[in-house]
Amino acid sequence: MDCCGGIDEHDEECADVKVKPGIDAGTVEAAKRLESENYSAGFITDIEMEFAPKGLNEDTVRFISAKKGEPEWLLAYRLDAYRRWLTLEEPTWARVNYPKIDYQAYYYYAAPKDAAKYKSIDEVPQEILDTYAKLGIPLREAEVLLGVEGAAETAATAREKPRVAVDAVFDSVSVATTFREELKKAGVIFMSISEAVHEYPELVKKYLGTVVPASDNFFATLNAAVFSDGTFVYVPKGVRCPMELSTYFRMNAESTGQFERTLIIADEGAYVSYLEGCTAPMRDENQLHAAVVELVALDDAEIKYSTVQNWWPGDEDGKGGIYNFVTKRGDCRGARSKISWTQVETGSAITWKYPSCILRGDDSVGEFYSIAVTNGRQQADTGTKMIHLGKRTKSRIISKGISAGKSDNTYRGLVSIHKKAEGARNFTQCDSLLIGSRCGAHTVPYIENRRADAQLEHEATTTKLSEDQLFYVRQRGIGEEQAVALLVNGFVRDVLQELPMEFAVEAQKLLEVSLEGSVG
Amino acid sequence: MLKIENLTATVGEGEDAKTILNGLSLAVPAGEVHAIMGPNGAGKSTLSYVLTGREGYAVTGGTATLDGADLLSMEPEARAAKGMFLSFQYPVEIPGVPVMTFVRTAMNAQRKARGEAEISAPDFIKKSREIAKVLSLDPEMLKRPVNVGFSGGEKKRLEIYQMMMLEPRFMVLDETDSGLDIDALRTVAEGVNALRAPSRGMLVITHYQRLLDYIKPDKVHVLAKGRIIKTGGPELAHRLEAEGYDGVLAEAV
Numbered sequence: 084m085d086c087c088g089g090i091d092e093h094d095e096e097c098a099d100v101k102v103k104p105g106i107d108a109g110t111v112e113a114a115k116r117l118e119s120e121n122y123s124a125g126f127i128t129d130i131e132m133e134f135a136p137k138g139l140n141e142d143t144v145r146f147i148s149a150k151k152g153e154p155e156w157l158l159a160y161r162l163d164a165y166r167r168w169l170t171l172e173e174p175t176w177a178r179v180n181y182p183k184i185d186y187q188a189y190y191y192y193a194a195p196k197d198a199a200k201y202k203s204i205d206e207v208p209q210e211i212l213d214t215y216a217k218l219g220i221p222l223r224e225a226e227v228l229l230g231v232e233g234a235a236e237t238a239a240t241a242r243e244k245p246r247v248a249v250d251a252v253f254d255s256v257s258v259a260t261t262f263r264e265e266l267k268k269a270g271v272i273f274m275s276i277s278e279a280v281h282e283y284p285e286l287v288k289k290y291l292g293t294v295v296p297a298s299d300n301f302f303a304t305l306n307a308a309v310f311s312d313g314t315f316v317y318v319p320k321g322v323r324c325p326m327e328l329s330t331y332f333r334m335n336a337e338s339t340g341q342f343e344r345t346l347i348i349a350d351e352g353a354y355v356s357y358l359e360g361c362t363a364p365m366r367d368e369n370q371l372h373a374a375v376v377e378l379v380a381l382d383d384a385e386i387k388y389s390t391v392q393n394w395w396p397g398d399e400d401g402k403g404g405i406y407n408f409v410t411k412r413g414d415c416r417g418a419r420s421k422i423s424w425t426q427v428e429t430g431s432a433i434t435w436k437y438p439s440c441i442l443r444g445d446d447s448v449g450e451f452y453s454i455a456v457t458n459g460r461q462q463a464d465t466g467t468k469m470i471h472l473g474k475r476t477k478s479r480i481i482s483k484g485i486s487a488g489k490s491d492n493t494y495r496g497l498v499s500i501h502k503k504a505e506g507a508r509n510f511t512q513c514d515s516l517l518i519g520s521r522c523g524a525h526t527v528p529y530i531e532n533r534r535a536d537a538q539l540e541h542e543a544t545t546t547k548l549s550e551d552q553l554f555y556v557r558q559r560g561i562g563e564e565q566a567v568a569l570l571v572n573g574f575v576r577d578v579l580q581e582l583p584m585e586f587a588v589e590a591q592k593l594l595e596v597s598l599e600g601s602v603g
Numbered sequence: 604m605l606k607i608e609n610l611t612a613t614v615g616e617g618e619d620a621k622t623i624l625n626g627l628s629l630a631v632p633a634g635e636v637h638a639i640m641g642p643n644g645a646g647k648s649t650l651s652y653v654l655t656g657r658e659g660y661a662v663t664g665g666t667a668t669l670d671g672a673d674l675l676s677m678e679p680e681a682r683a684a685k686g687m688f689l690s691f692q693y694p695v696e697i698p699g700v701p702v703m704t705f706v707r708t709a710m711n712a713q714r715k716a717r718g719e720a721e722i723s724a725p726d727f728i729k730k731s732r733e734i735a736k737v738l739s740l741d742p743e744m745l746k747r748p749v750n751v752g753f754s755g756g757e758k759k760r761l762e763i764y765q766m767m768m769l770e771p772r773f774m775v776l777d778e779t780d781s782g783l784d785i786d787a788l789r790t791v792a793e794g795v796n797a798l799r800a801p802s803r804g805m806l807v808i809t810h811y812q813r814l815l816d817y818i819k820p821d822k823v824h825v826l827a828k829g830r831i832i833k834t835g836g837p838e839l840a841h842r843l844e845a846e847g848y849d850g851v852l853a854e855a856v
Contacts, residue, residue: 550659554695555697556697557683558689558691559713560683560710560712560713562680569700569708573748
């Protein structure tokens, strides 16, 4: 992505919009529900942890690999990545500013003591179960029905029993995976990647690193060396996964980096919808999160991947918060395959993330729907890459950036049409909404086209939450905070509709909470 | 009901501040409809914004009360809950928010502020259907985002739809006739007239006599230079239509 040097760059700083603080009822409820003022997931779980020695060297890599009892080939893969990483420079092309990261100041492995021994949910310590319950993610299957108010009702009309299988990752390890047996009956493999390495080594070996190679970029290479845990999904030929799958990532331990690795494979004609959620406690120092997600869709397969990212964004003055450097890529390897990314990004101090699609198979389809909200001092540089290789490949990008406070929000996207991509098509729409007078929104679209017959459409708008709109809504009797929430929800509506119903409600509430006080 | 006494207001800040309302006094008793007419720049729209609490206008003197309550000290949403409604001269587009969602949110917010129960979905839909019929609004239009892609006439009719849904105690109609053809004007007037009631008051701001053929005012006021310079019956509107404002303005000096 270093190529995005600013072709067709639009920059907008917002003019003055004067609004006063106040609190909307829905917001209050949402926050109260989780017993905190603003960042409701900011609590710390007190549990005995086991760490790798602080810092990063070959021994750290060997320690992690040994902890997981990994086979030789995987250790070699990690060490190779580590050695390569030492030769790489941290990228600086993104529109984000942060102090230099001291990679020796982090722990690269942190796990609840005895975590390796959890055989069943009954052995998972109560503190951890409580943590997830508090976040609305019950891990006992009987209780599983995501604790989202109102979601049950609406979803119930859509499907009979909305159930979501969860893989819960606590710092560096997966502590529980629900509905495994039931999924297994359908032939779906859903487990932590550490387990998959042992139980399905051929599958892991066949696909790991084939979409995001260990050499891909600085952060992906780091991840390849020290990846801790994440989710492995394999949906066999012709199977439609019977329930939503999800992973809930929780960073708890202090000064810890989380390096999750997720690998999802949809075999021919398979379908799976997967969602990840992320939270972390409020801590003063910055925590590092560098994940790699790889998706592979074979002929006629479809993967829908949704993210609700709510990492701790840091306080008002920009102290603390998560550095989120993520490489997510989907490979539409088969003909007529489809990969769809939907993301709601409200957290993190720094977001550096470009979920992408390689449209290799003929007639394959890639989609990217994004809502990125920045408030306070948050900085987000996010977007997508659509690489058209196959014939008649189609991609669609809809990005909604909302900036408030003193934050900066950048959309950066690449649409690349290669020589053989006969009749390729892309539609891109980037809308930015500015709230307040001290935030920034930037759009950096980049297009490479080697085909005369490609159809490319690009639309970009930047709007300010206008005084006219606010007054109009308030004149009808709607209070200020609720008015902002209503206007913002209107702005992001077409993307929210792409989320699975259970999560759309949650995402909507998250938006309200994220923007609370943004109009002060 | 609505009582305005010696109201002065400025727009702009510091040295740029400009006095727009300059000692305006006006009283609209419950059950009456008053018209305000006046030349461009007289302060007609400013009056409607000051009464409903738009930012950017500073009240520098005088009072405005609705049923004895001090309007000027309230937030715009509190004034709405108290029963103030403004039919905008230029209705605003709200992308992504369907009309029905918007109006129901507004209605429930007002009810909540007044300590009343929320309206049920079936009751709301029933009421909406009835009112859409009166105003000849396509029900499909009510599922679309507020004012987005609506014609000028549709926007005005949607203002009246909102007014009929929310059943305010006091209505300010700011140039509701502009942009309406004669058929639309008649439809809109029917809606407005349906809301006339002994407990309600209305202030109709207009440039032309035409609207007053359909919404018959009890009194007509002429607003010029920031205050009411003349008050009369409906015949005053006809005189203004025939002679223009010059005569009345000359008399006032």
